[in-house]
Amino acid sequence: MKIVTCIKQVKDLDMVLAKDWIVNEESKDVDIEYVNTIINTYDENALEMALRISDDNDIQTIALTVGDESCDRILKKALQVKVSGAIRVNYNNKLTYNPIGAAKLIKNSVEKIEDVKIVMCGRQSSEGDIGQTGLIISEMLGWPCVTLVSDIEFKDGEFYVTHQVDEGVETLNIEPPFVLTVTQSADKFLRMATIRDILQAKKKQIKVWDTKDLNINEDIEKLREFELEQIYIEKQVNKCSYIEGSTAEEKVHKLYEQLIKKGVIKEKK
């Protein structure tokens, strides 16, 4: 059995300097060329979850990305943490606002790889925050989709998937095939490669497929249903007031009164 984990190369937005959040009105973009590229954080969580299942079971994890040659960097990282295979769908256009196009490329890749029973991807990427690709993949494959997954376990031949719901979290016992969109959880940091792992990964190959290999004849660009109208920087207004008081009790009481006054909490009857 194989798990395909979809990973996307994005810019590390945490690294962008506060003063550099300036929108170029013409290109509708922000110049963040100088920051490092990383694996989209939710995708990293998905990859780690998949690897943990592979660690203890006869299940292979395949890392898949879509993009140009520069995206090999994240696949090399995936190989360093010992995925069974790494595939790049060679596609040079930006897919940020084209989730149907991205899903089409992924769906056909999944079908080309044999014996795939699970597709995992991050809930959304930090670039567009669209959050649709995973759901569209499941629709195209005709597989069920569980969203906002924070954990997956494989026990006695069965999968248990924990995900967030309005009321809290819920664990489902589901049969493959299925698609999961993964959210963050405190203990799913992607493992780090040792120097030995890095050296060994250099010997491994990345498979590169293009649209022809995937039997796609249609123009992926034409699947785009979104056009970016505008981006803008939301102005943050921070207001801070200090609560004075000679004791902690007095301060807490004043805070309590303030919160009631502002309607944040209701007074206890």
Add this chain to the structure above:
Amino acid sequence: MNKEMVIEGLGKILNKEQILTQEAVLQEYSTDITGLRMAQKHFGWKSDSLATCILKIRSKEEVVKVIKFLNDEKIVVIPRTGGSGVCLGLETPSESVVLDLSEMNEILEINEENLTVRVQGGVPLEVLEETMNKRGYTTGHFPQSLPLAQMGGLVATRSIGQLSTKYGGIEDLLVGIEGVLPDGELVLIKNSPRKSTGPDLRHIWLGSEGTMGVITEVTVKIFKLREEKWMQAYTIDSFQKGLQIIKQIVQDGWNPAVARLHDRTEAAESYSHFVQKGESILLFLSEGPKGYAKLEGEAIDTIAKESGAKAIGSKPLEIWLEHRNDICDHLDMYAKQGLVADTCEISAMWSDIGNIYKEVLERASKEVPKLIAMSGHSSHSYKQGTNIYFMMGAVPEQSIEGAEKTYNQLFSIIMETTLKYGGSICHHHGVGRYRTKWIKEELGTSYTMLEKIKKAMDPNEIMNMGVLLPMDKA
């Protein structure tokens, strides 16, 4: 005296709410943020040696009374402020008493004529710096622990800031100091620009790590904020060449506030857009009165370029300035992955530092089976030498003991190599309890001086025993 009697005795000096005895609190205060414990906590480590109580101290008078009581009863005392120690210096021996001075946090006097500020030991450095900035001044002290550290602890650990090449370490910034000796006597070393009145007694406090008494107040220098800055980053094809560039800059008499050299691993990790494979990165920042930064910057630029460095603009500096203390927000990030990770800073003369760096990296890659990284940067330079701040990580056997074994292996490589080349085993983190196993070799024949000073200052052996001097001989 049993625990109940100790608490009862302290209850006659302090209010009840100042004496904390809840197990969760004692557990929290039982250690500091040393990488070893972070990793071990991931595998379930808990201290089995808890203090009797934590005292929330509010005044120097309380310190005097409490210390007198504890000295009479021969109870070990752990003074503590921000808790950002990284060498196990704050670990609590069982039945010890922790003096938490973080509520002594008043800025007492800002003297704009003498450019000094007098503060209580628990004033957070970040608050002090912000307060000074509003008045047009800076403390000139920017350790990575800035978001956590407090003034008493900074003096007690011989802290240093990221702009030290210009402003110096805390030893250069400390003007006067007040503290309580182990017998409960309150002593003050008055402010003075410089004097010749015997040994500089401030140095008993500087780096004392709680072993010589409790620091209650410090007076430190402040500096006029400078608007004029010059910033430039360079790439260089070898770390050793980078060291030579910094050496020439400081030996020619320049003191750029920031003079950093990050090796190829760190350069690729943090500045991948700017560096080619294998390159190290140099970061320089100059600041000063009108005209100074430009003048110094031009000199640095000439030296760097003549030595083969390539200018790559100021952006890497800007990134570093904005993100330099981010680690404080996610200290346990590596531990959560079951890894051992920490930093270790050493110093050596220019003639030896390059060899230490090279050999540490070679040994680590040969000897540590699951090494993730061993990298280094030079960040505090002097005319005679510099420091290397090693950053290390490895996958240990997944247990409390396994984490300790791997941690010890990584640390020992750095300590042994440093001592082999005559370097010093701590540049600015202090000795704590962890590095005492190398302190005799570090101090050589001068070790006896430290022993004798400690014995004279603290005959009842109550002040943070096990720190600086290993327990067996202390």
